Amino acid sequence: MENVKRVDLIFGEYTQEKYKILEETMKKSNEQIITEMINSGLKGRGGAGFLTGMKWKFTAQEKEPTKYVVCNADEGEPGTFKDREILTKVPRKVFSGMAICGKAIGAKIGFMYLRGEYSYLVPDLMAELDIYHEHAKRFNLDFTIELRMGSGAYICGEESALFESIEGKRGEPRNKPPYPTVSGVFGKPTVINNVETFVNAVMIMKYGAEEFKKIGTTDSRGSKVFSISGDTPKAGIYELELGMTVAQFVEEFGDGDTKAVQVGGASGFCVPRKKFKDTIIGFEGVPTGGSMMIFNSSRSMYNVLHNYLDFFEEESCGQCTPCRVGCQQLLKGIQAVKKGEKPSSYLNQLLKLSENMKITAKCGLGQSVANSFSSIVDNFKEEMIY
Amino acid sequence: MAEKIKINIDGIALEIEKGTTILDAAKSVNVKIPSLCYHEDLCVAGNCRVCVVEVEGRKNLVASCAAPAEDGMVVKTTTPKVRSARTDIISLLVSEHNTQCTTCYRSTNCELQSLASEYNVDSERYLSVLKPNIKVDKSSYSIEKDDSKCVRCQRCVRTCAELQHVNAITVAHKGKDMKISTFMDLPMNDVVCVNCGQCVTHCPTGALTERRYYHEIWDAIGDPDKHVVINTAPSVRVALGEMLGFPVGTRVTGKMVTALKKIGFNSVLDTDFTADLTIIEEGHEFLDRVTRALKNGEKVALPMITSCSPGWVKFIEHMYPEHLDHLSTCKSPQQMFGALTKTFYAEKMGIDPSKIVSVAAMPCAAKKFEANRPEMKSSGYQDVDAGLTTREIGHMIKQSGLDFVNLPDSKFDSYMGESSGAAVIFGATGGVMEAALRTVYEVVTGREVPFKNLAITPVRGLEGIKEATIKLEKVLPAYSFLEGVEVKVAIAHGLKNARTIMDQIKDGKSPYHFIEIMACPGGCIGGGGQPIPTNDEIRKKRIAAIYAEDEGMPIRKSHEVPEIKKIYESYLIKPLGHKSHELLHTHYKKRNRY
Ligand SMILES: Cc1cc2nc3c(=O)[nH]c(=O)nc-3n(C[C@H](O)[C@H](O)[C@H](O)COP(=O)(O)O)c2cc1C
Ligand code: SF4
Ligand code: SF4
Ligand code: SF4
Ligand code: SF4
Ligand code: FES
Numbered sequence: 001m002e003n004v005k006r007v008d009l010i011f012g013e014y015t016q017e018k019y020k021i022l023e024e025t026m027k028k029s030n031e032q033i034i035t036e037m038i039n040s041g042l043k044g045r046g047g048a049g050f051l052t053g054m055k056w057k058f059t060a061q062e063k064e065p066t067k068y069v070v071c072n073a074d075e076g077e078p079g080t081f082k083d084r085e086i087l088t089k090v091p092r093k094v095f096s097g098m099a100i101c102g103k104a105i106g107a108k109i110g111f112m113y114l115r116g117e118y119s120y121l122v123p124d125l126m127a128e129l130d131i132y133h134e135h136a137k138r139f140n141l142d143f144t145i146e147l148r149m150g151s152g153a154y155i156c157g158e159e160s161a162l163f164e165s166i167e168g169k170r171g172e173p174r175n176k177p178p179y180p181t182v183s184g185v186f187g188k189p190t191v192i193n194n195v196e197t198f199v200n201a202v203m204i205m206k207y208g209a210e211e212f213k214k215i216g217t218t219d220s221r222g223s224k225v226f227s228i229s230g231d232t233p234k235a236g237i238y239e240l241e242l243g244m245t246v247a248q249f250v251e252e253f254g255d256g257d258t259k260a261v262q263v264g265g266a267s268g269f270c271v272p273r274k275k276f277k278d279t280i281i282g283f284e285g286v287p288t289g290g291s292m293m294i295f296n297s298s299r300s301m302y303n304v305l306h307n308y309l310d311f312f313e314e315e316s317c318g319q320c321t322p323c324r325v326g327c328q329q330l331l332k333g334i335q336a337v338k339k340g341e342k343p344s345s346y347l348n349q350l351l352k353l354s355e356n357m358k359i360t361a362k363c364g365l366g367q368s369v370a371n372s373f374s375s376i377v378d379n380f381k382e383e384m385i386y
Numbered sequence: 387m388a389e390k391i392k393i394n395i396d397g398i399a400l401e402i403e404k405g406t407t408i409l410d411a412a413k414s415v416n417v418k419i420p421s422l423c424y425h426e427d428l429c430v431a432g433n434c435r436v437c438v439v440e441v442e443g444r445k446n447l448v449a450s451c452a453a454p455a456e457d458g459m460v461v462k463t464t465t466p467k468v469r470s471a472r473t474d475i476i477s478l479l480v481s482e483h484n485t486q487c488t489t490c491y492r493s494t495n496c497e498l499q500s501l502a503s504e505y506n507v508d509s510e511r512y513l514s515v516l517k518p519n520i521k522v523d524k525s526s527y528s529i530e531k532d533d534s535k536c537v538r539c540q541r542c543v544r545t546c547a548e549l550q551h552v553n554a555i556t557v558a559h560k561g562k563d564m565k566i567s568t569f570m571d572l573p574m575n576d577v578v579c580v581n582c583g584q585c586v587t588h589c590p591t592g593a594l595t596e597r598r599y600y601h602e603i604w605d606a607i608g609d610p611d612k613h614v615v616i617n618t619a620p621s622v623r624v625a626l627g628e629m630l631g632f633p634v635g636t637r638v639t640g641k642m643v644t645a646l647k648k649i650g651f652n653s654v655l656d657t658d659f660t661a662d663l664t665i666i667e668e669g670h671e672f673l674d675r676v677t678r679a680l681k682n683g684e685k686v687a688l689p690m691i692t693s694c695s696p697g698w699v700k701f702i703e704h705m706y707p708e709h710l711d712h713l714s715t716c717k718s719p720q721q722m723f724g725a726l727t728k729t730f731y732a733e734k735m736g737i738d739p740s741k742i743v744s745v746a747a748m749p750c751a752a753k754k755f756e757a758n759r760p761e762m763k764s765s766g767y768q769d770v771d772a773g774l775t776t777r778e779i780g781h782m783i784k785q786s787g788l789d790f791v792n793l794p795d796s797k798f799d800s801y802m803g804e805s806s807g808a809a810v811i812f813g814a815t816g817g818v819m820e821a822a823l824r825t826v827y828e829v830v831t832g833r834e835v836p837f838k839n840l841a842i843t844p845v846r847g848l849e850g851i852k853e854a855t856i857k858l859e860k861v862l863p864a865y866s867f868l869e870g871v872e873v874k875v876a877i878a879h880g881l882k883n884a885r886t887i888m889d890q891i892k893d894g895k896s897p898y899h900f901i902e903i904m905a906c907p908g909g910c911i912g913g914g915g916q917p918i919p920t921n922d923e924i925r926k927k928r929i930a931a932i933y934a935e936d937e938g939m940p941i942r943k944s945h946e947v948p949e950i951k952k953i954y955e956s957y958l959i960k961p962l963g964h965k966s967h968e969l970l971h972t973h974y975k976k977r978n979r980y
Pocket of ligand 3: 483486488490492493592
């Protein structure tokens with residue numbers, strides 16, 4: 001069986017990077033940049049997987065003169081810590097990506113929204129930002145970047161809640177439409193991308209769309225930085241080519257006794273052993289923002305699900321009914337079934353509830369609780385009951 | 387012309403303006419989509435998700451209140467998928483709810499209750515996740531807050547922020563702990579809340595209600611030692627009928643008087659009497675300020691602003707305490723009435739004031755707080771023992787078992803039962819200004835205001851801030867210094883608009899001489915104590931009823947009311963006189979800003 005392929009796109013070549021790529025890219029026209037981005041097939045690395053080039057194009061098309069670029073560095077998904085690594089190791093690539101986007105869409109200000117827990121990175125990032133601004137001045141680029149701090153709420157990673165937070169309001173997701181490309185932060189057209197997405201953009205500028213497309217699969221172009229944790233001897237950050245199966249992944253990173261892999265964190269999917277072979281990690285199978293949690297047979301999947309639901313019940317913003325109350329009901333419900341206070345058939349009621357949450361919740365948080373809930377309950381029903 | 391788009395809702399093809407929400411589009415073809423967090427007065431929240439519908443080609447359901455219809459959209463509002471989701475959502479709301487419908491004040495007028503019964507949800511479907519030990523906040527004289535009945539629709543929060551610019555209540559915490567709270571979770575009485583009650587009329591459930599005092603009033607009525615007097619505000623008579631079987635906009639003045647008499651109030655009087663009195667006092671206060679400013683060159687606070695809306699008064703005390711001197715020193719009609727009830731009325735009737743219980747029937751929640759202000763004891767007693775809302779009066783009438791619809795009409799009792807059309811229009815935004823102008827203009831010029839049928843139309847209507855200019859010409863000799871002066875007036879209703887007016891004053895840019903401000907959108911007819919629901923359509927109908935009542939009155943100007951003339955001759959002696967100051971005027975104080 002073919003093994004997983006390591007890639008060195010994201011972290012590589014840092015020492016040579018003196019804002020060279022940014023300087024080179026400044027020579028391209030905005031249309032060239034956007035076309036290149038679209039051709040690369042790059043999809044956002046923050047989870048939702050929207051085509052980055054299209055996002056930039058839509059925002060560029062807006063007539064409103066004031067636009068913004070936002071880098072989502074809130075990294076709140078349980079089990080992800082890759083953005084932290086990127087910001088520590090290659091901050092210049094992130095700033096370059098934001099600046100390229102700013103040029104392409106016609107924005108003059110970018111915000112980096114940094115997870116509250118990462119405040120220890122601030123001094124280094126500020127120093128790096130000074131260097132960035134010097135370089136930007138050097139090649140007459142009118143694009144400044146400001147840091148904004150989150151305060152520890154998972155929901156503030158959701159783009160519209162993040163905008164509210166930057167605006168100094170309570171972090172609650174907005175109604176969509178309007179989408180950020182039309183009305184984002186301060187009501188202006190905004191591109192919001194994940195940290196890693198911006199780095200990919202820089203690499204696409206460097207190598208061109210054609211080279212970039214050679215990595216990964218049709219649906220999932222490029223590499224992905226994974227945060228690997230759980231029952232593995234090799235916990236840590238790895239940049240891998242997209243398109244491998246869970247089986248290949250487990251062979252490389254499992255401890256020989258892997259019973260399930262949670263792909264994409266608490267809001268992602270649980271893949272049980274019997275589906276390892278047929279499940280591709282990527283947009284054609286199970287998408288992931290990077291979190292890979294490996295569970296071996298000593299783990300209780302009931303406890304795993306319980307943890308996730310604990311998390312959601314706390315981290316839901318609480319505004320919409322299906323998510324606020326639904327999360328509580330799912331948690332209370334599995335507890336009741338476990339204790340025998342509700343019959344095992346109650347799990348079906350809960351599965352139906354999670355489906356209704358998926359189609360009625362206001363934002364991605366409530367909509368994705370069903371991912372882990374149904375994939376764990378469906379595949380490990382006995383563990384839920386006994 | 388806005389762009390038109392074509393959509394299809396439940397098989398009905400329709401053409402609508404681009405930007406219309408699916409909910410509004412459906413309404414236009416009589417397809418009723420249930421909603422909860424949606425309110426016509428407020429910005430869209432889209433948080434309850436009760437209004438979800440299916441849109442062809444989309445996996446997820448769509449919140450119809452928040453989603454603009456798009457060209458070619460095919461919408462279905464009651465598919466099995468929609469029904470299943472909606473039933474689940476309502477069940478979830480019930481599962482975190484303290485369902486006490488048998489005893490709840492909002493029962494039969496509660497949006498959650500009607501949804502739950504309409505969808506016949508099974509209350510056992512989910513486990514209860516109601517938080518234990520939720521305490522009802524009864525600290526305020528005006529508002530009761532019971533979080534255990536809250537559906538977290540945030541209508542109150544949006545009301546307090548958008549309509550009132552007060553922000554006394556906001557969302558606190560997240561996830562399962564998310565709730566509606568005050569600054570630092572302080573009791574309602576200790577925060578910036580101005581008691582306007584707008585959050586109450588916008589709340590779909592019994593989570594926010596006015597503090598009720600009518601049980602004590604029943605007791606007083608039953609006590610043979612007590613003489614219980616009630617006065618009813620102008621806007622009550624045009625709204626009360628809504629609770630008792632009449633269509634919106636019906637005037638029920640005579641039936642209301644009959645009902646209150648039958649209930650056992652010893653005397654049923656008219657707040658309009660002190661509204662007329664307010665016009666005399668406030669009108670002269672205005673002329674006094676203008677005279678001092680224009681004739682004597684004194685530094686006087688102008689514009690003068692009306693003070694009959696206690697929610698507005700508390701607002702300025704919190705938000706603009708450095709400008710309190712702009713407020714008229716006149717008490718609200720309710721408080722004037724209370725003070726006179728236990729002095730003038732007691733004397734006339736030969737009743738020991740300590741035996742009098744004075745009650746006010748008001749469209750308002752703030753008047754409850756006002757009645758309990760420590761300074762409101764001019765008579766030597768608490769001037770107003772209880773301010774009841776229109777809703778409380780409605781409840782009392784229901785409890786009395788009267789066949790309200792078929793009651794005969796009666797007239798108000800005396801003393802203090804006579805009034806003018808000018809007093810009636812106090813109930814609508816612009817009304818106090820119109821009433822004041824009818825009198826002031828005539829005092830200064832000796833002629834009636836130059837408007838057909840005395841209807842000063844520029845000050846009427848629901849526009850947030852209205853302006854008018856009246857030129858004083860051919861004035862009487864005593865006011866020669868006013869010849870040619872253009873009196874500029876403004877009217878604001880809803881505290882959002884009050885803030886705009888106050889910011890002009892703060893910046894020294896206010897062009898006005900006289901301003902009327904009412905805390906509630908639409909004025910008292912839209913008050914926080916009025917029947918629920920209230921929206922612009924309803925406000926307009928109540929306003930129409932107010933002006934119809936005015937036109938039907940034999941006397942249309944405050945200074946022409948015989949009983950008003952008499953009280954000045956025999957008791958008050960003159961406007962702004964010693965007795966007036968003692969009983970009819972007051973002072974204000976600075977308050978905190980949270
Ligand atoms: C509850 C929730 C939390 C999220 N947290 C993050 C996050 O921490 N970082 C991130 O990049 N995207 C997060 N997202 C996704 C963002 O909303 C948004 O889709 C993303 O930032 C877009 O960037 P991309 O296109 O580069 O992926 C979150 C979404 C949801 C619903
Ligand atoms: S789905 Fe959850 S997190 Fe998203 S808006 Fe609703 S309550 Fe908030
Ligand atoms: S708020 Fe509504 S549902 Fe709740 S107890 Fe009162 S009437 Fe019943
Ligand atoms: S009574 Fe008025 S001021 Fe007080 S919380 Fe309600 S809306 Fe706000
Ligand atoms: S108090 Fe009433 S209006 Fe406010 S959120 Fe709760 S239910 Fe809605
Ligand atoms: S009425 Fe539409 S979401 Fe509440």
